[in-house]
Amino acid sequence: MIEIIKSIFYGIIEGITEWLPISSTGHLILFEKFFNFNLNENFIEFFRVIVQLGAIMAVIVLFWNKIWPFHSKKKRKIINWKTPIEDGFSGKVQNFCNNFVYIEKLILWFKIIVACLPAAILGLLLDDWLDTNFYNFPTVAITLLVYGIGFIVVENMKNQGRIKAKTNSLSKLSFKTALIIGVFQVLSMIPGTSRSGATILGAILIGCTREVAAEFSFFLAIPVMFGASLLKAVKLLSKIIFDPITVACLFVGILVSFIVSVIAIKFLMGYIKKHDFKVFGYYRIVLAIILLIYMIFS
Numbered sequence: 001m002i003e004i005i006k007s008i009f010y011g012i013i014e015g016i017t018e019w020l021p022i023s024s025t026g027h028l029i030l031f032e033k034f035f036n037f038n039l040n041e042n043f044i045e046f047f048r049v050i051v052q053l054g055a056i057m058a059v060i061v062l063f064w065n066k067i068w069p070f071h072s073k074k075k076r077k078i079i080n081w082k083t084p085i086e087d088g089f090s091g092k093v094q095n096f097c098n099n100f101v102y103i104e105k106l107i108l109w110f111k112i113i114v115a116c117l118p119a120a121i122l123g124l125l126l127d128d129w130l131d132t133n134f135y136n137f138p139t140v141a142i143t144l145l146v147y148g149i150g151f152i153v154v155e156n157m158k159n160q161g162r163i164k165a166k167t168n169s170l171s172k173l174s175f176k177t178a179l180i181i182g183v184f185q186v187l188s189m190i191p192g193t194s195r196s197g198a199t200i201l202g203a204i205l206i207g208c209t210r211e212v213a214a215e216f217s218f219f220l221a222i223p224v225m226f227g228a229s230l231l232k233a234v235k236l237l238s239k240i241i242f243d244p245i246t247v248a249c250l251f252v253g254i255l256v257s258f259i260v261s262v263i264a265i266k267f268l269m270g271y272i273k274k275h276d277f278k279v280f281g282y283y284r285i286v287l288a289i290i291l292l293i294y295m296i297f298s
Contacts, residue, residue: 006035007249011051015260018055019218019268021151021197021280026140029191030291033137042239043246047234050250054227054257059218062265063152066170067107067219104171114175115182115216116223122186123228134190141291143192147201148284154204155201155276166207173212180206187218195221200277210272218265221222 013031017024028048037044060067157163167173184202188195196217203213240246 003037003039003245004248006037007019007047007051007253009035010047010052011253011256012260014051014055014257015058016264017194018052018221018257019196019261019264021147021194021200021277022284023140023144023147023192023194023197025135026144026192026194027065027191029135029137039246040240042236046233046240046245047249047253048235049229049236051253052229054254054259056225057220057258058261058265059221061242062262063215063218066215067105067108069102069109072180083246101121106153106156108170111173111175111178112216112219113222115178115185115220116227117179118182119185119224120227122156123189124231126189127228127231130189130191136191137291137295139190140192141288141295143190144284144291145191148281148288150201151197151277151281151284154201155173155278155281158204159276163205164207165204165209167212168209170212170215173208173216174254177203177206178216181208181216181220185224195224197280204277210276211269214268214272272291 010028013027014024017027032044037047040046050094107259112208118275139223154163158165167177181199181203184198186198187193196214199217199220200210200213204210
């Protein structure tokens with residue numbers, strides 16, 4: 001029972017920290033430092049990966065209409081001309097609008113794929129090496145501090161007018177901008193960085209609004225997190241023996257991660273309409289200082 005309770009807390013932490021720019025991996029490392037699972041190490045590593053599926057599903061559910069280009073005829077109805085004489089013209093306009101929407105969403109997916117390429121290539125090459133050398137306490141503390149300062153500096157530059165928000169919608173986001181955001185995403189391979197934090201920070205630096213930066217960061221998570229989860233899961237699956245406790249932990253962790261992710265994403269999208277990201281920068285700095293003090297005196 002205690003392991004299931006731990007999986008609930010794990011899902012809560014994953015759901016909150018995956019989308020807020022404060023590092024999910026960093027917080028989960030800290031959680032494991034003080035609350036170890038009394039389960040097989042291979043299962044724990046598998047659990048870390050699979051629990052992300054709940055977070056991915058939250059993005060898909062919340063942004064389904066923005067990312068899925070194919071809908072039924074009822075859902076696609078945009079214009080409703082009432083007079084029979086205009087039916088022919090109405091149909092042509094309707095088809096044009098529908099095709100435009102489809103093309104726009106397909107182009108968005110091409111941009112997402114382009115942005116995912118840097119992380120996909122380097123992830124295949126360096127994933128195990130990074131886990132071995134950087135999945136630790138000191139790395140998390142340092143990256144929390146560095147990117148916390150980064151958020152404050154970038155937001156100050158934006159408020160002073162030194163960074164202009166030129167891209168205010170996903171349709172205006174160019175392939176070049178998408179690729180640059182993808183390069184920033186590579187930085188999140190180091191624990192404590194935060195995938196959403198690196199991509200949002202990078203997007204703001206190159207002229208995206210906070211809303212566009214956050215949304216594109218969420219969309220990038222779908223192929224990146226799903227691909228990484230699938231790759232690691234396949235590697236570990238043959239090493240795991242499932243029993244009622246491990247299955248229950250997986251189910252509970254994924255479900256909690258999904259529910260909390262929905263809440264966290266809605267909160268962040270509402271928050272950034274009126275506020276900047278400085279509060280997350282301060283949070284990271286405070287947490288980093290606490291961790292550094294802990295490491296010095298422990």
